[in-house]
Amino acid sequence: MSSAPWPQAILLNGADAAAWAHLTFPSYVRFLTDPDSSIVVVGVRAWGRPAALGLARVDGESAEILSLYVVPDWRRQKLGTAVWKLIESELSQRGVRSAFATFSHPDVDVLQTFCGHCGWTAPVPSMHLVFAERWGVEGIPCFARLTGRPDWQLFPWAELTPRERELIEARLAAGEVPYALNPFIDDAYFEPATSLGVRQEGAVVGWQVNHRLAPVMHRFTATWVAAVPGSARMAMWLMGESVRRYLAQDIPRAVMGIQAGNARMLEFFDRRLRPHMSEIRTTYRAECHFPATRTAGRA
Ligand SMILES: CC(C)(COP(=O)(O)OP(=O)(O)OC[C@H]1O[C@@H](n2cnc3c(N)ncnc32)[C@H](O)[C@@H]1OP(=O)(O)O)[C@@H](O)C(=O)NCCC(=O)NCCS
16 A cells, blocks of 8 residues: 655745635735745645645845744644745745744744744744724723824825835835834735824824734734924824724724833833733744855855
């Protein structure tokens, strides 16, 4: 009797990958069905069915592991390891020097052992994801009281000019704006109805950029204000204006991320927002650095 070969990790592209769509987040499905050259997709088919999927996005010499998932029946059989190893090899071939991943596994011990096994750094808390039902957001009193100033001009983020975009990109490149608050991440599905910018004396000095992760899920993604007088008030006002626009939409759930190291925001969250939230999840970040010798591949 011949036995079937053990499932192997394979690089997927185009039409093949669509069969794995249920193994990643809804917002990443487009990377499977409509991939561009920055995306690496690795899947495992076991006994004829998709059993594991890994997705990575390359950005120059670094890469982000967007998702890694093994179906429950196939866990602890090294499929996750196989997916990662093939992703790692493909990234090395492309000249990537380091990769990072952000996980929200409920059991941090599993992440710890899996990361150690795959040669990643130990995961450290990265972000607290706070979820609220629409009615919970409606009940938050602190945003309602805030007003702007006459010299702060609110504008829909969709109306950002190409020149303003260029200037913000230069600030990002110079490290003046933290990467996590980059308003252009996930550009393809930003939410125009709630995403706002603020201009002062003709310059963009703040933004609240949000995304529709799924029809039922709105993410308040990035709040940034420049170090101008009244910046704390500007940030609260901007969030409040964005929340008002969210409430005018019919989106049942909202999520917001708070950086694990942002003590001021966490203190504000504990004092004002926590009672209105339905769930809090912590995400963890792990990294992997590839030895230079392993990057000598394709240009
Ligand atoms: C985390 C995940 C990808 C691991 O995939 P997997 O195929 O089960 O992992 P592997 O079989 O390759 O495990 C390799 C090693 O990781 C560790 N590990 C994996 N799962 C573990 C668990 N549940 N508990 C403890 N250690 C675990 C072990 O050291 C294991 O080696 P061992 O079996 O020889 O002890 C999988 O559990 C999963 O898909 N979970 C849900 C999604 C998720 O949390 N993804 C995280 C990345 S976004």
